[in-house]
Structures are given as structure tokens and as C-alpha cells.
Amino acid sequence: MSTDDPSKGATRRPASDDAPAVLTACAVQKSYQSGDRRIAVLCGADLTVNSGESVSIRGESGSGKSTLLHLLSGLDDVDAGTITWGEAGPTANRRARYLGMVFQSFYLIPELDALQNVLMASRMIASPGARDRARAKDLLARVGLAERMTHLPSQLSGGERQRVAVARALMNGPRLILADEPTGNLDEHTGDAVIELLLGLARETTTALVLVTHNPTHAAKTDRELLLHEGVLRAVRPSSGF
């Protein structure tokens, strides 16, 4: 498929064309069986995300945003098409190092305090050492939770939990962060703060970010805005004429 085709604007790279692609999705298709019917959710979605780039994906409820994110993360299998992380396809072994994920419902482990939740990401690779602990503490400090490291998730507010989740996503220095409506369970003010934090940290660490959101304001803060409609990704900004 040609990148000159306006309908495939999602595959276009931003200004930094020299940056390597950390994520490539080519003609991804996914459908689900619902009773007797087979519902096509994605019908050839294309996406390329370069290193350090932030991309937002918007779409109506049920348009397949979360499905796309699960496919991009390698948690689910595509029916057709390919997904590549850098040079190779997604695997569970690569996921811990390559990918950071942030969810709408935070998904912190309730038995672990904030610090241990962040360290959980590095535990997936190896037992954390002093350097890992220092990094986890540094990340928590950067998300403004230096004083709440020993607090359990139940002792944290929604915004604080999501900030712990952001720190966890960044713990292993991933090449790519996939954020699935990270502000969905937060009030507007807290949501704005979390998005600012996420974008700031991604930019600071030159980590690519794919942000699925309903919020146009949050989407506007990313380098590129995409719209998932009828199973296909279309560029909203830069415009198709880019």
C-alpha cells in the first residue's frame, strides 16, 4: 500500500523520517464471532510509529481501539496482516523489555506497595537489584510520588494509582508505551495531569507512545492524531495532505 494514499495517512511518519520504526502494523485484520455472525473489527489497519513519536488513536466506542492495542501489544493474535516491534514480531519474552502498557483501570497488584508495583516490571526480567530499586524510586519521584512509595494501591487516589502505572510502564526503559484510555477513570483535571506526565516522560526518554483516548484535547497533544473508523486508521493530524 502506498503512503501517498490519503486514506492510509496513518502509516506516514512525522517530521523525523530518519527515526527508526519501533512499531509497524501492516494490513491488520481482526474479527470476532458473535452468535452466528462474524463481526469484522479491523479491516486492514496500518500503522507505523517511530522512536520518540507520540501517536493518538481516537474512535467511537466499539470501534476496535482496545482490540487494536491488544494486537499491537502481542497479547492477541491478528487474523491477517503483520505486526512488528522494531525488527521482529511481538513475543512474551520481548514484551517485558520492549513494551510498557498503561490501562484505564490501572491494574496495580493490590498486595504490593507503589514501589514494588513499579519493580514488578523489572521482576519479569530478573530479580531487581540496587540499581533497579534506585530507578524505580527515581521514576516514582518523577511522577510525584516520592512520599508515597510504601503506600498500597488501596491507600492511593485514582490519579496516584495511574501515575504508579505510568512509572511501571517506564521501568524497563521500553521502546514503546501503549496507553489504553489512561484517563478514562479519572476526573478531567487529574486526567490532564496524567497525560501531561505521560507525554512529558515519553518525550524525555524518547519512548514512542501510542495513546488510545476519547479526549480530543489529549489527542491534540500528541505528534500525530489518528482516527479508527470502520476498521481502518485514518490520519486526522497532520492532515491527509501531509
Add this chain to the structure above:
Amino acid sequence: MPWYFYLALKQLFPTGRFSFFTAISVLGVALGVMLLVLSTSVMGGFGHEIRRMIVDTQGDLQVRGVGGKVINDAAALQARLAQIPGVAASTPFAEGVVLLQFEDRPAYPNMQGVDVQQVNGVIPLARYVSIGSLDELDDDSIILSVQMALGLGARVGDTVEVYSPLILERLSSDEILAPRQLRVAGIFEIGHQQLDSSVVIVTLRLMQDLYGLGTTVHGINIKLKPGLDADETAARINQTLRGAGVQARSWMELNQDFLFVLQLEKNMIFFLLTFIIIVSAFSVTSSLLISVVRKTREIGLLGALGGKPRQVAACFCFQGFLIGFAGTIVGLVLGFTALHFRNDMVEAFTKLTSSEQVLTRFYQFRELPGYSETRDIVAIVVCSVVISTVAGLLPAWRAAKLKPVEALRSE
């Protein structure tokens, strides 16, 4: 530590303490282990006490004439036995039932005739004579068992009358019936109800006289050097004495039916009480299954963080193992504590139910015996830990089967 072990520990012991679910699961396993330790130790105690009693009263081996025949030259046979490696000492004996009477109160004890000079080398009889002394036993005296002395009302220094089958045989031939008058030289107490109520001891010469045995004996008791296998030594003796018209049998062979029943009882109790652990294992399974359902989204998260299904499975399987391990440790502590205070508990219970005599009458012992064999404890520990770990397999399999995407979407 791998993350799945770390998480298993954290889920079982959040904030370093037992969670309620963990405490209940551990307690279930602990109760099963405690009962197993207690019951196998008490059964082992019965076996141990009975072994001690048998060896203390019969020696390690017994040589008797083939077909119930008497042994004619006991001294020569003892000399041959002394040459056989492993034989530490031997003593001849004669035995039989007599009619004993004291102040019109009759009894029908089993009379044991022992060689006072040799008997202590094989049977520590002197140790059990609590009143009087074995040294005072001569051809005109008798040592009574404690319950028999109490039943007859006889004390040391009293005279009892003894009628042997030989005397009764003479009575049937219209001969004069003259009971043997014997002075009570002592009273012994072994600690076993049956022996303490039905055995009396006299000299070998007196027994030979009462039964008309002449210089013959019924058998020879043998004590072995420490650490020797009784069955193997018995086989060696039989090999050496082939053709001599005698046969050596170990204490185990002599009492094999009784020991078999005892072992069978112990095995049955072990088997039945293992079901307590199995039932508690079901509760572990149930609790872990609930945990899998409750933590479905966390399981999805673990997948998203890079966890593999087999690692997720290991996390839940390890929880089953930890519950089994902790329950076993707690159960061992409770079991040995209960074992230590068993007699106090039995005493309190029998006092409460006014059944002090029942224990002695039916269980032969004045105290509840306790003896823990290492292999029994090892079997209990292995059973408990393995069963609890297996209990974690089903939840582990369910957790591993969950697809991260579906788990993350679950409500």
C-alpha cells in the same frame, strides 16, 4: 527470586502476615498433620511398648524344641549357642499354668520358671521387682505380679498355695493332694496390664519340680548383641543347630500375628486420617480457585508485563505448596505439643468421664505411650506437602489457561 514465587508469597502473606484465607487454609492442613502425628505416634508408642515388653520378658530370640518337645540338655545347648556370633547371653526357662490360692482366693496365673543366676543377662527382671528382691527368690518362694498380688491381697512374706497339673493328675489317681506352699518373695510390675495381672515367677528348679520336667526345660531365651537383626541371627542359629531338634525364632516371628494387626491398625489410621489432609486440600483448591477468579485482571496484567502462562501457573501452584509447607510446620508443632501433654489430656478426659480404669483395662498401659518413628514423620510431611501442592494444580491450570486479553477485559 523469580517473580511468580515472589508474588505467591505476597499474595499469601500480604504485609508479612497471614491473610485470613491463608490462615484458614494453613489451619486445615495443620489440623490434619497434627492428628496424623498424634495418632501415628500413639500407635507407634503402643508398638514400641509392646516390643519393649516382649523383648524384656522373652529376650530377642527364643529356642524351643521342635514340635513342642522339651530340651534335655539345656547347658550343652547354651554352650553351643554361646559360640554363635551375635549371641550375648542365654537363659533356660520352663513355663505353665498353675492354680494359685491365697486365703481362699484362687487365681490361674502363667508361672515362669527362671534361672536366677542367668536370667538377668537376658531379661532385666530385677529392674521390674518393685517390692522385695529377685535375690530372695529360692525354691520355696514366688514373685507375684502386682495386679495379681492386689487381687489376692497377698503381700511380701505371705504364703500362697500352688497346685500344678501334676498335683491335679495325682489327685485323679487318688493320691494325696498336697499343694506347694510358697512364700511371696517379691512383687514385680512391668507396666503392661496383662503381664502385671497374670504372671508369677519361680525358680527353674521349682517349676521343673511342679511340672515333673526333671532337668529338662521348655526353652532358652537369648539376648543378642546390640544392633543385630533378630530374624537374621535366628536363621544363623537354625543353620548352626540343624539336626539338634530345636528351632530359634525371633520375637517378631513369635508375635507376628499381633505385630501384623498392630501395623495394620496403624496403617489404617494413617490412611483414614490422610483424608483430613485431602479434605483440607480441597479447601485450598477452592480458595485458590476463588483467588484466580478474583485476580483475573491481575493475571491478565501479568501477561501484559511479559509473564508466561507456565509462570502464572507456577505462582498458584507455589501457593498450594506454601500452604502445605506452612500447614505441615504448624501441624508438626501442634502434634508434638499435644503428644507431650497427651497423658495430661487423657487424665483430664478420663477424670471428666470417670473412666480412669477403662484405659488400663482395655489398653494394657498405665500411661498413653508415644513413640514417633522418623519414617512416619517423613511420610506425613511428604504426604501433606505433596497433597497441598497437587491442590494448587487445578487453580494453576485455570490461571494459565486464561488469555491475557480476555482476563484484562473481564469485569
